[in-house]
Amino acid sequence: MERDHAHDHDDLVGQVPSDPALRIKALESLLVEKGLADPATIDAWIETFEARVGPHHGARVVARAWVDPGFRQRLLADGTRAIAEMDLLGIQGQHIVVVENTPAVHNLVVCTLCSCYPWPLLGLPPRWYKSAPYRSRAVIDPRGVLREFGVELGPEVEVRVWDSTSEVRYLVLPERPPGTEEMSEDQLAGLVTRDAMIGVARELR
Amino acid sequence: MNGIHDMGGMHGFGSIAAEAHEPVFHEPWEARMFGLGRAMTSPSGSTIDRGRYLRELMPPIAYLGWTYYEHWYFATALSLLQAGMITMDELRSGHAAPGSPKRNDAARPEDLDRQFKTLGNFAREAASAPRFAAGQPVKARIMHPTGHTRLPRYARGKLGVVHRWHGAHVFPDTSARGEGERPGHLYTVMFTARELWGEDAAPADKVCLDLWESYLEPA
Numbered sequence: 001m002e003r004d005h006a007h008d009h010d011d012l013v014g015q016v017p018s019d020p021a022l023r024i025k026a027l028e029s030l031l032v033e034k035g036l037a038d039p040a041t042i043d044a045w046i047e048t049f050e051a052r053v054g055p056h057h058g059a060r061v062v063a064r065a066w067v068d069p070g071f072r073q074r075l076l077a078d079g080t081r082a083i084a085e086m087d088l089l090g091i092q093g094q095h096i097v098v099v100e101n102t103p104a105v106h107n108l109v110v111c112t113l114c115s116c117y118p119w120p121l122l123g124l125p126p127r128w129y130k131s132a133p134y135r136s137r138a139v140i141d142p143r144g145v146l147r148e149f150g151v152e153l154g155p156e157v158e159v160r161v162w163d164s165t166s167e168v169r170y171l172v173l174p175e176r177p178p179g180t181e182e183m184s185e186d187q188l189a190g191l192v193t194r195d196a197m198i199g200v201a202r203e204l205r
Numbered sequence: 206m207n208g209i210h211d212m213g214g215m216h217g218f219g220s221i222a223a224e225a226h227e228p229v230f231h232e233p234w235e236a237r238m239f240g241l242g243r244a245m246t247s248p249s250g251s252t253i254d255r256g257r258y259l260r261e262l263m264p265p266i267a268y269l270g271w272t273y274y275e276h277w278y279f280a281t282a283l284s285l286l287q288a289g290m291i292t293m294d295e296l297r298s299g300h301a302a303p304g305s306p307k308r309n310d311a312a313r314p315e316d317l318d319r320q321f322k323t324l325g326n327f328a329r330e331a332a333s334a335p336r337f338a339a340g341q342p343v344k345a346r347i348m349h350p351t352g353h354t355r356l357p358r359y360a361r362g363k364l365g366v367v368h369r370w371h372g373a374h375v376f377p378d379t380s381a382r383g384e385g386e387r388p389g390h391l392y393t394v395m396f397t398a399r400e401l402w403g404e405d406a407a408p409a410d411k412v413c414l415d416l417w418e419s420y421l422e423p424a
Binding site for chain 2: 005006007008009010011012013015016017020021023024025026027028029030031033034035036037038040041042043044045046048049050053054089090091092093094095097110112113114115120123124126127128130131132133134135136137138139140142143145148149155156157158159160161162163164165166167168200
């Protein structure tokens, strides 16, 4: 059956230190000694996701869609191409579909099989997104999940759950809050939350 | 494989613990594992699908007991052990065995921006025309492969409608086995919640999955 030794060493859990800090420190030291990793490059990846890439990127996409009807149309028709216009594609986000909330539809994004998430637009996923409760329940009990996040939806609203089973990444386009007609694109971006772009929040203010 | 990772629709995991003002990393070792996973030289032939498959090989109790970046540790260590690039003794001690080879081609910080921008494009030229079109009813096949697949158990055998065609993408099932990319047409398929979960589901609700053509048959 297995021709590729997939199971060789898959019992390693019991053979390595139980403390993850020790285990991971040993792996890093080893790979640095072997010339397989450069600590400065590790630092740079951490810094990229702690300080540079995050939900403010997705918020820029949403705000532009709110103020520019042509962009909004392109974004919903081909998210990848529209986001490329803003130079915001990248690793774990080279193929993007944007799904639009309306008064009649609410969208919710999950990855039941692992924890796929649009890194270039939202940064790294929050812990709850990667957790067994969210991954198991979002598809079978989306309304219960939303209720836990404080979103109560009536039966007239259709819930669409997007299970990220391929390399396509999903971003929710929330509804523009009322009373924001005078705000600039930058000000609008400041209203957009990570949770709204995942779909566990609905109304922005 | 019908593993613990295929969680969609399971019960019993409890409520969702959202945190206000959550940090990107909760522990320094989470950050180190993330950065190491991105910065390291992977064994030749590594693919994202292979990496996911290795995580799926965690024993179920460990999978549930270990957190996300510990899953990364497992898959990373396993891939290096299987490739013969490290030994178990080295993994435990954190030191290279005397006389073991040393490389000098690890990614540099200045490589990051290019990698960030260019890695992870999985669209490929298709070898054939798509079999299905938007609006067409389809059935997800009943299948139980022992290797990696991206067709979750909860959708197998269920009827849906093609919602969107994405062109051809690398096929995870073969990519994970080291049998090549074998690009296949990829579709978003929309299922009613009632088709998946029965009459107790809200009548208007839908669940959409991205499914490769070989996972589907005409309905």
